[in-house]
Amino acid sequence: MIERIEQIPITDTSYPFASAEKYCKLSQNGYEETEYYMYGTANVYRSVDKDERVEVATADAPYINRFVVRAPKNPKLCSGNVVIEIVNPTSFMEIDRMWILGHKEFVRNGDIYIGITSKPNTIKKMVEFNTERYGRLSWKNPNPEVPFSFKIEEALERNHVLPDLDISYETGLFWDMLTDLAWLIRSDEDENPLLKYSRKYIYLTGWSQSACYLFRYVNSFAYRPEVSRGGKVFDGYLAGGGVRSLVTPINQYESLKEYSFKLSRIEKVSEPFIAVQTESENGRYDSWRTMRSDSDNLYFKYRLYEVTGASHDTMYSYVDYYQNDPDLKRIDHLPEYIGKHEEGNDYPSQILFAAAYRNLFNWVRTGAGPNHCERIKVDAEGENCKDAFGNTVGGLRTCLLNYPTGRYNSTSNIEVGMSMLDPSSDKDGLFGYEEAFSSGMLKELYGTIENYRKLVTQDTEEQISKGFVCKEDGQELIELALELARKRGL
Template sequence: MVFLRLPVNVRCVPAFATSMRQACYLLCLAMLALTSNSHADDIAALPQVSGPVPVTAQSHPFGAADHTLRPQNLTDLGYIEEEFFVSGLANVYDWPERGRLDVRTAQTPYTTRVLIRRPADSARFSGNIVVEMLNPSNLFDLNIGWAMSHTQMLRNGDAWVGITAKPIAMNTLKQFDAGRYAALSWANPLAATDPQNCEVGGDTTQATENGLIWDIHTQVAMWLRSADSTNPFRYHQAASAAQQLYAWGYSQTGSFLYTYINAIHPHVVDAIGEPLFDGFLVAVSSGPAPINQCADRIARDDPRRPIKNVGVPVIHVMSQSDYLFGIESRQPDSDAPGDRFRRYEIAGSGHASPDELYWGPKPADLIQAGRAVPPLACNEGPRSRFPNKLAFNAALVWLDQWARDDIAPPRAELIQVVDGQPVLDEHGNVVGGLRSPYVDVPTSTWNGNSTGESFCRIAGHEIPFSQDKLTRLYPTRADYVDAVTASVNELVAQGFLLAADGAGVIREAEQSDFWE
């Protein structure tokens, strides 16, 4: 047995009111805790948590909001940032086929860190928590979800939780502040000589195990819903104020989330009777990550790849940088109650945007951690400034409405492709996809791919139109503003753009200087 099965009648029923649902979760967690000791191979019910970890003049969280390239004062925004250390026992799994999950190595101790940003006042808290497995592709934690959508989270009163999700990122933390992060551990339970501890490369070593992330993700979610005294979402009350948990993953951690959805999530539902997560947002990934660091990559035609029959809403977002790489992952949209799914391909967008660096760890902290500072420019010029936030802010609202009220989000056309190549309009921009005024009232040609170091191949860039072309298209500023306003109004009416974001796009158009 992979996950602990509860005694008969111990179930968490989604139809319950919020207070009843919370009480049922507490009962589930209690029953899990009471019974887990007798099942050596079962998932630990609730992790041990310490914190908040003190912040001093000499020691702060890596990636803290006030230590980013563009620092944020969360106090002025009515938010609190706290860092916790989460410890527990996690299984390492094999996933030989869809619907089957085998324990490869049971009950492996771990300690990771969790960074939380939440409203200081419980009255401002929406009840929504965006849970992000922090992206480690640059060998350190990037809080891309916060970078993309903090404006929407802040205005809605949502909370954000970032989980260090891979050993290589843990190693960076230890290099950054050995004392602060001394307790962190993703130790491989297998000796280097064990036949199951395969040779690995890249950012992975035999001393650690990437496959601990699945139970960590589950256990952090259980903690956020629990009445544990360390849970800051209790807001000094008896129970957690968390109502909706939305799992968020981007690029590499988008693939992690793919695996979690298809391999782990069904067994969690089987164990506790309902999902821990109320919805999933999988971004710029076309398939699952290996279930453990010795597992083979999952082939493109493998039946484990499609996302289907999840039971909660799933929104899958691809950028213009990567939609062609993962074109085999295209699935039809669905409104079926047990198979709610949307796919969006953002016309004009880049995968590796500047936002992830603007609101990522500041260069001095990266250097202290022994990591290279990623470039903000590629051979073709600065990383694309295309505002991915427009789509991701809307996606958060769509996911919440779908999960809470069963209001289905709009369906968008995919980027048009003929003979493996995108169809381009007269301005060199792609046809189809999730639209915005940046491609419908263009002032540039938007490219999803560039050349150069680091992740330039998926950073994208823009080629601004010449002055002659701009004045032909928009003879006056008023003409341009009118066209942008009409585009915004149409997209807001169609549900593809949030009104608040549309107002910002219009303000930007009003400040444009093409005619000066």
């Protein structure tokens, strides 16, 4: 239960962690960024079985969390869409990846964005960033006297994605925080920070580990009577980059629990759900083993887009967005490309995510599901099949792959010890790289830049007609393809 919402003042010296005002110039685009403390109590749950069923283990544990809001300054310009992101905590830093990938569409559409802290492991870096602003955040373990039934070293060895166990806090407080925030946003209560805005549709989104949180929430919570309250918590869902080999534990004490594979995907969903995967997840991280078919069934409204060319992290979404931020440098947490290659993967997956969000919003409003797209072809081991150019076959494609000027890889070579997922590996399976074709090869393939322009323009117009690229982004995609072609010698 949320007991109180308190706005956190923003000044020249005290502002939100990784503020989008700095990176996106929100105020120049008619938007404003605000931040709030969220005081309340939450239940901690435990699993009843290996599948989705849960029950209350500890009731009404107190917490103090935070969330950030980015919304039109003028409420009359609001679209009625509210997108709540489960902010990604994997790197021990708040990474609002779905905002990064979707903000251009949100801002031009007048959508409201909310990013909620989803795990207490990121609080340490926020406190280091600004102790006065974030020092009161608290996710205290309501039962700190109860030890883990395993050694933390064992958990780290078995699961490098979750090196964040701490007996002093409890990750399992999040489920009620999320539910209660969504219902508050729907309400007309005075505590609702969006009271002056239209709030017709509320969506849940999350990237990577946070997509796995989203899967678990839909499977284990969204349809519990005390959660749904005779209605629906969210009107639609968009999961990005979900690592299907990972099942989110219901609390940190269950970190080594054997769960059913069904919890790493969506089993049932009555609201529109779009999953967007990149080359990194579709094979290597077991998406091919947990594949679900597209459906318009009343109890399973689902689309899967597999973005060919993109790796889990890209230069745009993980490095360039942060603009070499001195604040992140100061706390020694500035995202960087660690591969040995000259060009990190910079496939423009943000253009395809913008269209995916638009398709989701239209699906919810009209009931008409979006087009289906081809799946990436994988071999018997789940590895991506390659064409004659060395690019992956199938999937959701753009002119950059249909008329390539280079090769897109989803894995990079790195120094041993630098991989978060496997410290013994010399490969980074989350951040790929690009290899340019030679000038001679490009001229043999396409002849002239004028001919290449015709080819990529025609291809992009086709993708726009299918709803996989927004019309507003078509020219940007064409110009990006032409820029790469010129740079590489066409």
